[in-house]
Amino acid sequence: MINECLRERNQRHIIERIVVRGLLVLDTPTCLGSGDTEGDTDLVILRDSVEDKALLMGSSIAGALRNYLRNYEYSYNANEISVLFGGQRSEEEGEQSHLIINDALSKTIPHLELRDGVKINSVTRTAEDGQKYDLELLEAGTQFDLCFELLIENNREQIIKELAIVLQGLENGAISIGMKKQRGFGRCHVKQWQVWQFDLQKYDDRIAWLTFPHGTIGLLPEYCTYKSIADALSVPLDSKDKRDRLIINAIFTLVSPLLIRSGQASSDKAPDVVHLKSQRDGELQSVLSGTSLAGVLRHRAERIVNTLQKNISIIDEIFGVDFSKDKTKKAKASRLIVHESVIKETTDLVQNRIAIDRFTGGALHGALFNEQPIFGSDKTELKLELELRQPKFHEIGLLLLLIKDLWTGDLPVGGTSSIGRGRLQGKEAIITLTLENKIWKIIQDSNNESLIIDNAEDLEKFVDALNEEVTA
Incomplete structure (x- = not known):
């Protein structure tokens, strides 16, 4: 049968x-x-x-x-x-x-x-x-x-x-x-x-x-x-997108040089370290890789949660878990998508540096090297796009704190941040909660003295939800 x-x-x-x-x-x-x-x-x-x-x-x-x-x-x-x-x-x-x-x-x-x-x-x-x-x-x-x-x-x-x-x-x-x-x-x-x-x-x-x-x-x-x-x-598509997502589109500018190390040099005479570039529209353009930005965001998120002395599992829920690196946890994919960003209107300059012997205070023999970070101008723009799938209110609050740290330059990105590189300044951000069809806009005024925020009370509720969640 x-x-x-x-x-x-x-x-x-x-x-x-x-x-x-x-x-x-x-x-x-x-x-x-x-x-x-x-x-x-x-x-x-x-x-x-x-x-x-x-x-x-x-x-x-x-x-x-x-x-x-x-x-x-x-x-x-x-x-x-x-x-x-x-x-x-x-x-x-x-x-x-x-x-x-x-x-x-x-x-x-x-x-x-x-x-x-x-x-x-x-x-x-x-x-x-x-x-x-x-x-x-x-x-x-x-x-x-x-x-x-x-x-x-x-x-x-x-x-x-x-x-x-x-x-x-x-x-x-x-x-x-x-x-x-x-x-x-x-x-x-x-x-x-x-x-x-x-x-x-x-x-x-x-x-x-x-x-x-x-x-x-x-x-x-x-x-x-x-x-x-x-x-x-010949099919009319009138169905509604039912994906529940938080989308953050933000525009930043560079206030200090940025250096994300590239694994390949363009020529034998290239500096020892060059900024990462990728092919876009037929030419090499400077980029901020999604892997670099995601690592920076995760480490700062861990610092925020540890400061509150609460469970670090909130981080794993957002950024995922790699089973190969932590055998005690179950593998989980990241729900946060961090897109790669092209940085427009930048200038490449070579800087020479040398390592210092901490004992003698003099230069180390053979330790001269040069780096080629990128420098911004008034026209420089860096568009960041983050997408969190199936967001919870406390997770939105945590992402808002991360964007705030990037916005104010408190959270540098890339390498050599200890010598002042990698600091950003926010110009504009649009935050969209797709399922509830809500949009918030944040704009930095021309004098960089204040922010113009749509319905700031709603955004504060997300941050309050983070505090309530970690307290619980």
């Missing part, structure tokens, strides 16, 4: 097929790790064995799309479930996915960025032994040809609507791919779409699907392209 049920279930009576192709463009460096530890770096990118192009697995795309759909459409309605990707994770014998996602190859041989990182001890503020790593990243601007095929048996309207939702998420840059997405890597968008619909109940459409060039890769130049997937599928 069970075999009869399985035989009946696995027979898919497909009445329509929809083929979708798109051109994906990376907006930030992206880590598509291969898991191979035998390369020159700790983590090398995944490549196709034939063409040596970067390989984006269909399983990686599917996981990102499925997670986005669950959070976007069905977060707060347990009675509704998505059908696009088949059975749920809790079902041992769930239905097959309606969406076929092909592996994607980069259009060209990839250009790589090398990034390194290190774990900083929050007490000594120095690097921990054995905690340095480096990894390969695909540079921003890398393009991939995406290909999807939707198989429709029933529930046509719901399936196509869910497909439009997830592909619109890719189109708008709301879905990131690869590793370290919570630290700004893997942001992308789709700039063009092509769609073909085949009604398999019609003879001409069956022949058209059989003769379609399935083996070709990329967009077909003889067919029409669309910028909007909703227009391409």
Whole structure:
């Protein structure tokens, strides 16, 4: 009887097929790790064995799309479930996915960025032994040809609507791919779409699907392209985004030099230490990496909570837990997304320094070195974007305190902060609580003497909630 049920279930009576192709463009460096530890770096990118192009697995795309759909459409309605990707994770014998996602190859041989990182001890503020790593990243601007095929048996309207939702998420840059997405890597968008619909109940459409060039890769130049997937599928998207998020968009300027060490030098004659740069819009631009900013924020958050002499678990709830570094805790992903920021209108200057012998007070022999931090001007702008998923009031209060410390220059970012580098000055911040549709704006006046705050009482309630939570 069970075999009869399985035989009946696995027979898919497909009445329509929809083929979708798109051109994906990376907006930030992206880590598509291969898991191979035998390369020159700790983590090398995944490549196709034939063409040596970067390989984006269909399983990686599917996981990102499925997670986005669950959070976007069905977060707060347990009675509704998505059908696009088949059975749920809790079902041992769930239905097959309606969406076929092909592996994607980069259009060209990839250009790589090398990034390194290190774990900083929050007490000594120095690097921990054995905690340095480096990894390969695909540079921003890398393009991939995406290909999807939707198989429709029933529930046509719901399936196509869910497909439009997830592909619109890719189109708008709301879905990131690869590793370290919570630290700004893997942001992308789709700039063009092509769609073909085949009604398999019609003879001409069956022949058209059989003769379609399935083996070709990329967009077909003889067919029409669309910028909007909703227009391409002729689907009105009137559903509300149900993701509960706190989004902070803030604009800062530099009041002192900034130095985030880069793991690669541009030439043999480069200074010993240069500021981190990344490829953007065809040129190298100075950036504040999400990993550096997240580390600074976490250490200051620990200091705030320890000052209140309360449980440090609040930090783990926001910033996550790395099981490989703490065997006593369960691994947990960060709910705080810290995006990588481009710093505009800066100047690179080389500074010479020398180490001093603390015993003699003289210069150490052979310890002369030079550094190349970036310097700001009146036009310098640094846009920070933080996103906290499913925020609680006391967590919002903690983030507000962190933004305040950045705003006033009390919390420096980057290296060599002990000699005055890395201090910021806030200019404007917009704080959005999406589910409650609330927005607060903070503006620094032109004389840097006072702040203009929308409904400051609401923001104070979040900070009060932090104090009540840690007290409890």
